[in-house]
Amino acid sequence: MIQEQISQYTEEINAFATSDAEQLEQFRIKFLGTKGIIKDIFDQFKAVSPEEKRTLGKVLNSFKQLAEEKYNTLKETLEAHAGPGAAAQIDLTLPGEGYEIGSRHPLALVRREIIAIFTKLGFSVAEGPEIEDDWHNFSALNFPEEHPARDMQDTFFIRKGGENGDIALRTHTSSVQVRMMEAGQPPFRALMPGRVYRNEAISARAHCFFHQIEGLYVDENVSFADLKQTLFYFVQELYGEGTKVRFRPSYFPFTEPSAEMDISCSICKGDGCQMCKQSGWVEILGCGMVDPNVLENCGIDSKKYSGFAFGMGIERIANLKFEIKDLRLFSENDVRFLKQYQSVLS
Numbered sequence: 001m002i003q004e005q006i007s008q009y010t011e012e013i014n015a016f017a018t019s020d021a022e023q024l025e026q027f028r029i030k031f032l033g034t035k036g037i038i039k040d041i042f043d044q045f046k047a048v049s050p051e052e053k054r055t056l057g058k059v060l061n062s063f064k065q066l067a068e069e070k071y072n073t074l075k076e077t078l079e080a081h082a083g084p085g086a087a088a089q090i091d092l093t094l095p096g097e098g099y100e101i102g103s104r105h106p107l108a109l110v111r112r113e114i115i116a117i118f119t120k121l122g123f124s125v126a127e128g129p130e131i132e133d134d135w136h137n138f139s140a141l142n143f144p145e146e147h148p149a150r151d152m153q154d155t156f157f158i159r160k161g162g163e164n165g166d167i168a169l170r171t172h173t174s175s176v177q178v179r180m181m182e183a184g185q186p187p188f189r190a191l192m193p194g195r196v197y198r199n200e201a202i203s204a205r206a207h208c209f210f211h212q213i214e215g216l217y218v219d220e221n222v223s224f225a226d227l228k229q230t231l232f233y234f235v236q237e238l239y240g241e242g243t244k245v246r247f248r249p250s251y252f253p254f255t256e257p258s259a260e261m262d263i264s265c266s267i268c269k270g271d272g273c274q275m276c277k278q279s280g281w282v283e284i285l286g287c288g289m290v291d292p293n294v295l296e297n298c299g300i301d302s303k304k305y306s307g308f309a310f311g312m313g314i315e316r317i318a319n320l321k322f323e324i325k326d327l328r329l330f331s332e333n334d335v336r337f338l339k340q341y342q343s344v345l346s
Contacts, residue, residue: 181298217308255288
């Protein structure tokens with residue numbers, strides 16, 4: 001019974017020919033479909049005796065291969081002939097689909113401009129890891145053991161204690177300064193841009209991660225006057241000539257003396273606005289002379305060499321430059337916000 005069916009359908013398969021895709025699909029359904037002839041014959045095959053299975057099994061497999069090869073051959077033939085016909089239906093006079101041009105992130109634009117300004121003064125760019133040990137992030141920079149920055153409230157610790165000490169996400173790019181000074185000898189003149197992390201509540205004025213650029217200059221006879229003139233030049237280049245600058249005494253563990261630098265508000269021109277809190281001044285960075293202890297910790301003779309360091313938040317600079325009031329916009333990836341800077345400083 002099964003042998004007769006296979007012989008009958010074999011003749012039908014060998015005789016089948018078509019140039020129509022719909023007829024070929026009907027052939028596939030009839031013979032190879034889940035409810036097709038081959039599936040039905042295989043179901044009948046389960047009921048035959050073991051002796052018959054040895055003979056019929058090979059015949060049935062050959063029959064199935066014949067149907068599959070017939071279908072695949074006709075399908076390839078149809079696809080080969082359909083290609084040029086399908087292409088001929090395309091209207092080549094229609095305009096092509098345009099590609100949307102991306103843009104640099106506003107923080108990347110500001111970072112690039114800052115680096116370009118300091119490059120004119122001979123500064124190079126140095127980078128380091130975002131996961132740091134206690135030595136490079138705190139101890140070498142003269143942070144005392146009881147300093148608040150070491151607390152869990154301020155730092156994202158990955159591991160506390162252990163054989164190699166604390167491991168944390170870096171809280172500033174000053175750690176790159178330490179690595180640079182440990183690896184060589186003065187003179188050093190470099191910028192350290194990068195992402196940093198602090199355990200702070202996210203708001204319009206603060207975030208748990210942000211971006212910094214720090215600078216370091218170490219050589220013989222470096223003075224505070226060199227620091228002031230370098231930063232004054234930077235401000236005039238970034239915000240324009242006529243921007244006023246003032247230094248206020250401050251404290252940082254790694255610099256002595258230390259100062260915070262303010263500039264006249266670029267938005268209200270010193271008249272007072274919401275950005276400068278009606279004072280006419282905006283703080284943009286901290287700076288100071290590198291503490292001799294830091295130099296000694298890095299293997300540099302503090303009696304022979306001196307230097308200055310400074311650090312600024314790129315977000316703060318971008319806020320002033322583009323008059324952006326909410327810090328969160330930089331990390332929310334809102335395309336409507338980012339598109340505004342496609343042509344800025346590109």
